[in-house]
Amino acid sequence: MNLITLWHDxxxxxxxxxxxxxxxxxxxxxxxxxxxxxxxxxxxxxxxxVLALGNALPGPIATKMAGYIGYVVAGVPxxxxxxxxxxxxxxxxxxxxxxxxxxxxxxxxIKRLTVLIRPIIAVLLGVMAYSFxxxxxxxxxxxxxxxxxxxxxxxxxxxxxxxAFVVVAALGYGAIFMAS
Amino acid sequence: xxxxxxxxxxxxxxxxxxxxxxxxxxxxxKEAVEKxxxxxxxxxxxMLAIANALPGPIATKMAGYIGYRKAGWLGVLVAEIATVIPTVLLMMxxxxxxxxxENKPWVRGMTHAxxxxxxxxxATMTWQFFSKSQKELGWVKxxxxxxxSFLLIQVLNIHPAIVITVTLVFVLVWPVRSEKSEIVExxxxxx
Numbered sequence: 001m002n003l004i005t006l007w008h009d010x011x012x013x014x015x016x017x018x019x020x021x022x023x024x025x026x027x028x029x030x031x032x033x034x035x036x037x038x039x040x041x042x043x044x045x046x047x048x049x050v051l052a053l054g055n056a057l058p059g060p061i062a063t064k065m066a067g068y069i070g071y072v073v074a075g076v077p078x079x080x081x082x083x084x085x086x087x088x089x090x091x092x093x094x095x096x097x098x099x100x101x102x103x104x105x106x107x108x109x110i111k112r113l114t115v116l117i118r119p120i121i122a123v124l125l126g127v128m129a130y131s132f133x134x135x136x137x138x139x140x141x142x143x144x145x146x147x148x149x150x151x152x153x154x155x156x157x158x159x160x161x162x163x164a165f166v167v168v169a170a171l172g173y174g175a176i177f178m179a180s
Numbered sequence: 181x182x183x184x185x186x187x188x189x190x191x192x193x194x195x196x197x198x199x200x201x202x203x204x205x206x207x208x209x210k211e212a213v214e215k216x217x218x219x220x221x222x223x224x225x226x227m228l229a230i231a232n233a234l235p236g237p238i239a240t241k242m243a244g245y246i247g248y249r250k251a252g253w254l255g256v257l258v259a260e261i262a263t264v265i266p267t268v269l270l271m272m273x274x275x276x277x278x279x280x281x282e283n284k285p286w287v288r289g290m291t292h293a294x295x296x297x298x299x300x301x302x303a304t305m306t307w308q309f310f311s312k313s314q315k316e317l318g319w320v321k322x323x324x325x326x327x328x329s330f331l332l333i334q335v336l337n338i339h340p341a342i343v344i345t346v347t348l349v350f351v352l353v354w355p356v357r358s359e360k361s362e363i364v365e366x367x368x369x370x371x
Contacts, residue, residue: 110226
C-alpha cells in the first residue's frame with residue numbers, strides 16, 4: 001500500500017470538507033474537482049454513477065462518497081482515511097465551539113444570541129423545505145407529491161407517528177406506485 | 181444505556197435521511213429533543229446555528245457534538261459510526277455487486293416519494309422556529325428579522341455562514357445592559 005496515495009486520499013476529502021459550507025451536498029462539486037479533475041481517479045461518467053447511487057441511498061452524501069472512493073483508491077485503509085478526512089476536522093471545530101457556547105449558556109449574551117439566531121435558522125430551514133418541494137415537483141409533478149405531503153403532515157403532526165414509520169411507508173408507496 | 185441510545189438514535193436518522201445530511205436534521209431533532217431528551221429545543225437551535233456556520237457535512241457534526249455532550253469521546257465514536265458506517269457499507273456492497281441499481285424504476289420511485297415527506301418535516305421545523313421567535317421578539321421584530329435574513333441570504337446571496345458569523349460576533353461584542361440598569365427599569369415599570 002502506498003502512503004502517498006493515502007495522503008492524496010486524505011487531501012481529496014479534507015479540502016472539500018473544510019471548504020464546503022451548507023452540509024455535504026454543497027461539497028460534492030469540490031469532491032468532483034479533486035477526484036476527477038485533480039487526481040484522475042475516476043472520469044466524469046464514473047463519478048456521476050457513484051453520485052447517482054449515493055443519492056438513491058439514505059444517509060449523509062459526503063461520507064458515502066468519501067468512503068466508497070477511498071476504498072476504490074486504496075482499499076480498506078483508503079476507506080478509513082477518506083472518512084476521517086471528511087468527518088474529523090469540521091467535527092473538532094464543532095465540538096470546541098459548541099462546548100464554549102454550552103459552558104456560557106446562562107450568560108445574557110448567549111441567551112440573546114439564541115434569540116437572534118433563531119430567525120436566521122427559520123429562514124434556512126424554510127429555504128431547504130422549499131428546495132425539497134421544488135425537487136419533488138420537478139421529478140414527480142404536483143399531484144402525488146402534494147398528496148404525500150398532506151398525508152405525511154397529518155401522520156407526523158396530528159397523529160404524532162414517529163418519522164421512521166412515515167418515511168418507510170413513503171418508500172414503500174414510491175417503490176410500488178411511483179416507479180418510472 | 182446512553183451508548184445504545186446514541187447508536188439507535190443516529191442509526192435511525194442516518195438510514196432514513198434521503199437527500200444527504202441536511203435531510204437528517206428533522207430526524208435528528210426528533211431523536212435528540214423529543215424522544216431521548218438529550219437537549220432542549222433552544223440548545224438544538226444553537227447547535228444547528230454553529231453547525232451551519234462551520235464547513236463540512238452537517239449530519240456528522242450534529243452526531244459528533246451530541247455524542248460528545250452525552251458521553252465524551254466514546255460517545256462521539258458511537259454516534260459517528262451509527263451515522264456513517266451502515267450507509268457507506270450499503271453503498272459499497274451495491275456498487276461492487278449490482279451495477280445499475282440506481283436506475284431501477286422502483287428505486288427512483290422510492291426516492292421521489294420520500295422527498296415531499298422531508299419537505300413537510302423541514303417546513304414544520306421552520307414553523308416551530310418561527311413561532312418561538314415570534315413569542316420572544318413579538319410579531320414586528322421577528323418578522324423584521326426573518327425578512328432581513330431572507331433578503332441577505334436569498335436575495336443578495338450572502339452566504340449563511342457569513343450572516344450567522346456576523347450575528348454571532350455582533351452579539352458577543354455588543355454590551356448587554358447591566359443588571360443594575362435592568363433593576364432600575366423594572367423598578368420604574370413597577371411604579
